[in-house]
Amino acid sequence: MSGLDVELRDLTVDFKDTRAVDSATVRLPANTITGLLGRNGSGKTTMLSAVASLLRPTSGQVLVDGRDPYEDEALMEQVCLIREGGDVLPDEKIRVTLDFVASARPRWDQAYAEELLETFELDPGKKPAKLSRGKRSALGAVIGLASRAPVTMFDEVYLGMDAPSRRRFYELLIADYVEHPRTVVVSSHLISEVEQLFENVVVLDRGAVLVAEEAETLREQGATVTGAADRVDAATAGLRVLGETVLGPTKQVTVLGRLDQETRERLHADGLEVGAVPLQDLFIALTDKEVRR
Numbered sequence: 574m575s576g577l578d579v580e581l582r583d584l585t586v587d588f589k590d591t592r593a594v595d596s597a598t599v600r601l602p603a604n605t606i607t608g609l610l611g612r613n614g615s616g617k618t619t620m621l622s623a624v625a626s627l628l629r630p631t632s633g634q635v636l637v638d639g640r641d642p643y644e645d646e647a648l649m650e651q652v653c654l655i656r657e658g659g660d661v662l663p664d665e666k667i668r669v670t671l672d673f674v675a676s677a678r679p680r681w682d683q684a685y686a687e688e689l690l691e692t693f694e695l696d697p698g699k700k701p702a703k704l705s706r707g708k709r710s711a712l713g714a715v716i717g718l719a720s721r722a723p724v725t726m727f728d729e730v731y732l733g734m735d736a737p738s739r740r741r742f743y744e745l746l747i748a749d750y751v752e753h754p755r756t757v758v759v760s761s762h763l764i765s766e767v768e769q770l771f772e773n774v775v776v777l778d779r780g781a782v783l784v785a786e787e788a789e790t791l792r793e794q795g796a797t798v799t800g801a802a803d804r805v806d807a808a809t810a811g812l813r814v815l816g817e818t819v820l821g822p823t824k825q826v827t828v829l830g831r832l833d834q835e836t837r838e839r840l841h842a843d844g845l846e847v848g849a850v851p852l853q854d855l856f857i858a859l860t861d862k863e864v865r866r
């Protein structure tokens with residue numbers, strides 16, 4: 574079993590006078606986990622809804638496995654979008670929603686779904702309308718994971734969950750992805766927690782694709798330099814600083830820009846540590862109008 578390739582070609586989605594997605598061209602390669610990042614209102618949900626055929630593009634194309642899912646019911650079954658509100662039957666018992674999803678998802682794994690319900694302490698006899706926000710999010714996670722759809726997209730679904738449940742969700746997602754590779758998209762504006770999951774990163778900014786790269790390549794676009802404050806200041810003078818933390822005599826500065834091998838060696842020789850830049854910092858730098866060049 575494997576995932577399917579997703580490609581957006583010049584995708585634009587307008588809502589009356591709002592351009593929610595603006596000429597987006599991007600490929601989500603099969604069998605990778607992509608982080609779809611963007612500030613509030615940047616178009617993440619709209620883009621994912623277009624991939625899931627929940628809305629029609631104003632112009633441009635969505636291609637799943639090279640075909641338009643909007644025109645192809647069999648293909649639509651292969652694409653699962655989990656939204657925070659959850660596409661559940663709120664006033665029926667959870668097991669009714671699960672039966673419904675099972676009938677619509679050819680790769681549904683009932684035993685795995687039941688295991689997940691136990692993990693998240695969800696009683697299948699309860700109605701979604703009666704669940705807390707966190708438990709409803711967890712139900713979305715269960716549906717997304719157990720559907721095993723070749724294209725599985727989680728739209729900020731984990732935000733309602735508490736920290737231990739979110740951690741559990743990330744662990745389960747990785748473990749199940751390793752066993753059953755598929756094309757996974759996780760959208761978020763809270764990156765620090767999820768960044769370790771991503772192999773690819775797409776950053777949306779006011780509907781447009783600002784960045785589409787492998788996570789490692791993106792991380793190389795910056796660095797942290799840590800050590801004695803005066804040495805760190807001297808070493809980073811002239812570089813674009815994204816942020817700094819001071820802890821007693823030690824300072825850590827995050828800089829934008831690639832540090833070549835020679836620079837890294839010089840910094841090491843000077844007693845400074847050079848580390849990877851958190852994606853969260855890069856994301857803020859890329860999408861914060863105040864900071865942008």
Ligand SMILES: Nc1ncnc2c1ncn2[C@@H]1O[C@H](COP(=O)(O)OP(=O)(O)OP(=O)(O)O)[C@@H](O)[C@H]1O
Nearest residue numbers: 588591593611612613614615616617618619620762
């Ligand atoms: N049904 C709609 N009708 C009109 N405008 C809409 C509709 N859905 C979204 N928009 C607008 O489109 C833009 C993109 O919204 P979208 O929900 O896709 O962003 P998002 O990145 O998912 O945001 P968030 O992180 O806040 O969930 C916003 O300006 C939003 O107000």
